[in-house]
Amino acid sequence: MVTQRVLITGGAGQVATLLRPRLVRPGRVLRLLDVRPPAEHPPTGGTAAPAEEIVSGSVTDLDAMVEACRDVDAIVHLGGQSREAGVEEVLRLNAYGTYCVLEAARRAGVRRVVLASSNHAAGFQGRDLAPDGDLPAAVPARPDTLYGWSKVAVEAAGQLYADRFGLDVICLRIGLWFPTPPGLRGLAMWLSPDDGARLVEACLATTGRGFRMVWGISRNTRRWWSLAEGEEIGYFPRDDAEEYAAQLVAEHGEPDFVGDPVLNRVGGQWCDVPLGESY
Template sequence: MSGGPVLITGAAGGVGTVLRGGLPEKGWALRSLDVVELQETRPGEEHRVADAADLAAMVDAATGASAVVQLAGHRGEATWPVIAHSHIETTRTALEAARRAGVQRVVLASSNHATGFTPRPAGGLLREADAPHRPDTYYGVAKVTMEALGSLYVDRYGMDVVCLRIGSAFPEPTTVRQLATWLSPGDTVRLVDAALRAPSPGYAVVWGISANTRAWWDLSAARALGYDPQDDAEPYAEALIEAYGEPDPDDPVHARVGGEYTLPDLDADEVEARMGEEGR
């Protein structure tokens, strides 16, 4: 991989902020891009203000980069136009800009919601190969499309694309479900660092969680890239279970990969009405 900076799209978001704080400590120079000005930049960090769906701006930003980390997108479920622009179009643009700029490596922030309606296995851990695309929302559909676009650019153009099916990337777990799905800030940095450094991964789809005692998902594929998670949600378990109770295995929140995203309150009509009210 060349010695240029890593281009991070969606750099002002939660995961982007974590990576901007941690990747330089791993030796990576950064070029950050978002539609808003960053409140502060790190020493040596380049910053671009642009829409990640703007191909010309993205080609310019990707030129001279060693890799692209695509994080741009509306957080969580939204109406189809919002999802299509902020996730699908930005992903296609990131991949195409990387191709045109001669950037070999792209890391895509996918999600467990690409396979949200997949049931948890009765025993053992769920491998990526056993979790086919079963999106739980438009957001999940966008992540399915993201993975498909990544596959296309690997097969047609010989690029290296790593799709990270991120679980719950928060400072700490806040629900009982997140005792299984939590990805700590430190492990977020370790996971992306591994995806950037893995030699010739081709096309890879891996779960993105910490080394949680109560994990649902098998981290073997991520570990094969060089990911060595250091954190575990278990220290939070006693307080969360005391507050919310033990998980009910028949509750869809705990029985399906996508958890709350599989529930009726994220039906398209409900989301449309809610976002309409928020816009008033």
């Protein structure tokens, strides 16, 4: 018997591939929407058989999104453009694509939507705003790229649909969601695969209402972004990038999270990428 159906957009993408085996639960069905088929389900490490439904479609196709939302309890919106690109591409896939997701949710009666935003929506914010290591998740937007600008539009659309239509929207300003921390910046901003799943589970389970913003990071020793907003929805990360510190320092040198602009700005080196050029 199906007790919960979760629609994941971008179901064939890197993050969804990390997430899928970690969301397997008895009675839960993952409906995966993407323009390409997802890889075979990764091993779960247990005996539970994955329950997945594959839907071919784009987040920019409103009719397809409405159909994909049929009988869905919640949406995890991971689809879109994940890198810096030309303005038409990032706005079509991220801004308009998110509109289609939210509008489809409204039409289909789906109340809970989790939106994948990005640290690059606030990329030019700096550590000077968080001397005690607690930069708020809802720090005002300061995008570092056209991609970051498109994620500000994602967040604003989520706020609109929460305020006007009563959807419960949680925006995740994701740090670096990778199997291991990618470079020194990851010592502060890493989101481990297991903590990523814990974060999504908290978003699906919380009883809070309205619009919320949460940093998507692990419990990293060198973090300077707040975990308070995540804890408010039941997200308690367990992993720490410090496990990889010795290896990263040996490879890249001792990090300076105060004086190095790559490390003391939210968006890091993306702040220096020419607009429209892929990093």
